[in-house]
Amino acid sequence: MTATIGRYLILASVMVSTIGAMVSFAAGRKNSPEGVRWAQRFAYAFAALMFLATATMEYALLKHDFSVGYVAQVGSLSTPTWVTIVSLWSSLEGSILFWGFVLGLYIAGATWLTRNDHPDYMPYAIGTWLACGAFFSFLLAAPANPFATVVNPPLDGPGPNALLQNHVLMIIHPPFLYLGYVGMTIPFGFACAALMRGKLGQSFLRPLRAALLLPWCFLTIAIMLGGWWAYEVLGWGGYWAWDPVENASLLPWLTATAALHSAIVLERRGVLKGWTVTLVQASFLLTILGTFMTRSGVFNSVHSFTQSAIGPTILAFLAVILLGSVALLALRMDSLEAEGKIDSAASREGMFLVNNLIFVLLTFTVLIGTVFPLIVEAVRGKQMSVGRPYFDSMVVPAGTALLFLLGVGPALPWGRASRQQMLKALLPPLITGGVLFAIGWAMGVTNVWTLVTLLFGGYAAHVTLVEMFLPFVQRLRRGEGFGSALVNGQLRRGRRRFGSYIVHAGMVIVLIAIAVSSTMRTSREVKLHKGESVTIAGYAFLFGGTEERAEPNRQATIAHFTVTKNGKPVTTMEPRMNQYVAMREPIGTPAVYSTITGDLYVSIMNIDSDSIGILVLTEPMVGWIWIAVIMMGIGGLVALIPSRKVVILSAAKDPLTEAEGLATT
Amino acid sequence: MAGAFAVAIVAFIVIAAGGINKNLVYYWTPTDLLSAGDKAYGATIRLGGMVASGSVKRPTGVSGLEFDVKDAGKIVHVKSNGVPPQMFRENIGVVVEGTMTRGGYFQCNRLMVSHSNEYRAPKAGHRMDKKELEKLMRTTEGLKD
Numbered sequence: 001m002t003a004t005i006g007r008y009l010i011l012a013s014v015m016v017s018t019i020g021a022m023v024s025f026a027a028g029r030k031n032s033p034e035g036v037r038w039a040q041r042f043a044y045a046f047a048a049l050m051f052l053a054t055a056t057m058e059y060a061l062l063k064h065d066f067s068v069g070y071v072a073q074v075g076s077l078s079t080p081t082w083v084t085i086v087s088l089w090s091s092l093e094g095s096i097l098f099w100g101f102v103l104g105l106y107i108a109g110a111t112w113l114t115r116n117d118h119p120d121y122m123p124y125a126i127g128t129w130l131a132c133g134a135f136f137s138f139l140l141a142a143p144a145n146p147f148a149t150v151v152n153p154p155l156d157g158p159g160p161n162a163l164l165q166n167h168v169l170m171i172i173h174p175p176f177l178y179l180g181y182v183g184m185t186i187p188f189g190f191a192c193a194a195l196m197r198g199k200l201g202q203s204f205l206r207p208l209r210a211a212l213l214l215p216w217c218f219l220t221i222a223i224m225l226g227g228w229w230a231y232e233v234l235g236w237g238g239y240w241a242w243d244p245v246e247n248a249s250l251l252p253w254l255t256a257t258a259a260l261h262s263a264i265v266l267e268r269r270g271v272l273k274g275w276t277v278t279l280v281q282a283s284f285l286l287t288i289l290g291t292f293m294t295r296s297g298v299f300n301s302v303h304s305f306t307q308s309a310i311g312p313t314i315l316a317f318l319a320v321i322l323l324g325s326v327a328l329l330a331l332r333m334d335s336l337e338a339e340g341k342i343d344s345a346a347s348r349e350g351m352f353l354v355n356n357l358i359f360v361l362l363t364f365t366v367l368i369g370t371v372f373p374l375i376v377e378a379v380r381g382k383q384m385s386v387g388r389p390y391f392d393s394m395v396v397p398a399g400t401a402l403l404f405l406l407g408v409g410p411a412l413p414w415g416r417a418s419r420q421q422m423l424k425a426l427l428p429p430l431i432t433g434g435v436l437f438a439i440g441w442a443m444g445v446t447n448v449w450t451l452v453t454l455l456f457g458g459y460a461a462h463v464t465l466v467e468m469f470l471p472f473v474q475r476l477r478r479g480e481g482f483g484s485a486l487v488n489g490q491l492r493r494g495r496r497r498f499g500s501y502i503v504h505a506g507m508v509i510v511l512i513a514i515a516v517s518s519t520m521r522t523s524r525e526v527k528l529h530k531g532e533s534v535t536i537a538g539y540a541f542l543f544g545g546t547e548e549r550a551e552p553n554r555q556a557t558i559a560h561f562t563v564t565k566n567g568k569p570v571t572t573m574e575p576r577m578n579q580y581v582a583m584r585e586p587i588g589t590p591a592v593y594s595t596i597t598g599d600l601y602v603s604i605m606n607i608d609s610d611s612i613g614i615l616v617l618t619e620p621m622v623g624w625i626w627i628a629v630i631m632m633g634i635g636g637l638v639a640l641i642p643s644r645k646v647v648i649l650s651a652a653k654d655p656l657t658e659a660e661g662l663a664t665t
Numbered sequence: 666m667a668g669a670f671a672v673a674i675v676a677f678i679v680i681a682a683g684g685i686n687k688n689l690v691y692y693w694t695p696t697d698l699l700s701a702g703d704k705a706y707g708a709t710i711r712l713g714g715m716v717a718s719g720s721v722k723r724p725t726g727v728s729g730l731e732f733d734v735k736d737a738g739k740i741v742h743v744k745s746n747g748v749p750p751q752m753f754r755e756n757i758g759v760v761v762e763g764t765m766t767r768g769g770y771f772q773c774n775r776l777m778v779s780h781s782n783e784y785r786a787p788k789a790g791h792r793m794d795k796k797e798l799e800k801l802m803r804t805t806e807g808l809k810d
Contacts, residue, residue, distance in 0.1 A: 357670060361677050372685055383692035387709055390688035394681060525748045577751065586751060606751040613748035 006147035013049035024127030050104030069148030076159030090160035093146035124193035162580035176222035183215025188284035198335035217636035224629035235603035248290030258359035270339030351409035407460035433459035468501035499639025506632035513624035
């Protein structure tokens with residue numbers, strides 16, 4: 001019964017989204033207000049159907065209704081309720097349904113927020129969104145049907161993938177990733193609308209940018225959560241391995257970040273219209289490519305739960321939107337005329353261009369390294385992979401160059417600047433850079449890249465803080481009170497600027513933390529008997545034996561370690577091996593002890609009757625990455641909240657207006 | 666400015682192509698490895714096969730390990746310094762990543778044991794099929810620096 005209801009909801013959403021897309025495009029062509037209203041109604045109807053279908057599935061999961069195909073596949077009477085709820089995205093069909101749910105939310109939200117604006121663009125945008133909705137509805141209707149009826153329902157199911165049950169981060173990582181991935185559909189729709197309409201003016205740029213920034217925030221956090229999860233669960237002590245699944249999440253982030261920056265140049269100078277639209281489209285294409293790579297089983301990694309015939313369908317969709325986007329660009333790019341030009345390379349806008357160049361090169365680097373093995377296998381039938389050193393050797397210099405830009409870019413003024421102005425802007429931050437470099441040197445950093453990162457990082461941190469609080473400082477100088485200057489300069493007027501520099505500050509910390517944690521870590525693999533200890537970087541780890549513990553869904557073997565430094569107790573650590581009923585072998589869970597300066601990390605590799613094989617690491621600064629990325633996400637949200645409208649005076653000589661100019665429009 | 670961008674892009678392509686070429690990891694069986702001749706030396710290889718029965722030696726060193734990896738016909742001797750994963754034992758499918766040495770043995774930097782996350786009851790004397798081996802050769806699980 002439940003299966004049938006769900007099935008009909010999906011079929012209805014196929015109809016609604018398909019017809020809705022056609023109605024929307026027709027409304028755009030005819031420029032009919034009544035048509036626009038119908039497009040909006042179809043958008044809301046699609047969202048409602050997706051919501052109901054997802055609610056139906058959750059109901060079936062919670063009721064353990066094993067007559068529903070997906071429940072029989074991932075449900076289990078023995079799993080805790082929270083695992084049952086999140087089972088929705090634990091396997092292929094359910095995660096596509098979740099995708100549809102999120103897509104519905106985004107489409108309905110974006111439609112509602114723009115319900116009275118841009119009647120000339122919106123039908124095209126809604127049409128594009130609903131066309132994407134039609135594709136995902138079709139996936140759910142045919143190749144990835146979660147509502148298949150099970151004729152002879154089993155009494156109990158196997159439960160979701162044990163890796164999911166093993167850590168809470170695996171529960172929150174997918175929703176963030178989906179909010180990031182699926183959200184890219186919205187700016188894609190706006191970009192296509194601009195091309196179909198043949199116009200991209202200032203007023204339409206604002207919703208485009210906002211629509212890009214929101215999923216960007218989620219994607220930023222999602223990438224970090226994936227790395228954090230790998231760190232906390234996989235037990236090799238790292239957080240990033242250039243695994244295809246990780247790369248899939250990074251690729252759209254790179255192009256979306258580039259687009260956010262080129263949109264600023266577009267806003268300021270009226271150039272880079274076609275380029276910005278291309279980057280937005282590329283971001284969406286890369287999310288679909290990422291979905292293909294992770295969901296079709298072309299790469300088999302820890303993240304691929306299953307293989308299915310869904311791959312070719314997504315690949316076909318990818319081909320269609322790629323060809324469609326290229327055709328639209330080819331036909332309509334010329335209509336997006338530049339309204340200005342860039343005067344000088346050594347300027348803020350010049351640095352934006354270099355930023356875009358590096359982000360695009362990074363995208364290609366990661367894309368080539370990820371896809372190359374697939375191409376070789378398809379063409380020559382040989383199996384291989386691209387080793388980690390390729391990615392490291394390419395990405396480290398590019399990342400360092402980006403860090404350099406993070407400092408120099410915001411320090412340079414817009415337009416042409418005199419020599420004095422440039423020196424005045426560029427020299428002082430060298431002091432902070434030098435200080436950080438010296439601190440690193442004194443702490444024993446010898447790696448050249450890490451030292452350069454500290455130098456550039458200090459420089460960028462200096463510039464970022466100065467720029468971040470510029471409106472506040474200017475208001476103070478004008479005699480405003482401290483509190484009023486702070487609230488008006490940072491929060492009421494300059495929110496977009498303030499938020500952007502919070503993101504920059506987070507990025508500076510992330511890059512420094514990555515450089516330090518990856519070059520300053522110490523690790524040892526060792527075999528210990530009960531009562532023996534190992535000392536690493538001054539910390540002594542005493543092995544106090546193991547303990548067996550029975551838990552509802554698993555059997556755990558827990559090892560006890562007492563950590564001391566110079567004889568003083570630091571902490572106790574309990575890495576464990578969890579044996580799940582449905583799995584052939586145990587999953588290790590490392591123990592992580594985090595402090596402000598770094599982590600201690602113990603991972604069990606094997607347990608014999610009388611001894612234990614462990615991997616012990618000290619990882620400086622690793623926790624900073626998680627915190628700084630959360631800071632980036634929050635900064636992005638701060639920048640997203642619209643500021644009060646302020647009329648920009650054409651004579652922007654007033655430094656206050658100049659500084660806050662970004663925050664206005 | 667456009668010229669500078671063009672130079673940067675060309676330079677990038679050259680560097681990327683060189684970088685990929687140097688860092689390819691080949692997926693080979695013992696038969697592939699032994700028939701590759703001189704090409705086997707120096708390259709990073711993921712060698713997949715079964716751990717031969719009776720071949721596992723754990724020398725007195727803290728964490729040293731030696732064993733043979735075999736496929737249908739050929740055998741390659743492997744030396745590893747790490748602590749093996751929990752599931753490591755004789756007659757189980759493994760993938761070892763490392764390089765072939767002139768000394769006639771394979772120096773292993775990473776040792777991965779065949780397993781899948783699918784829900785199958787453990788089978789006695791489980792033998793790894795080709796598909797599972799291919800899958801393992803691509804997985805990063807068990808990966809360590």
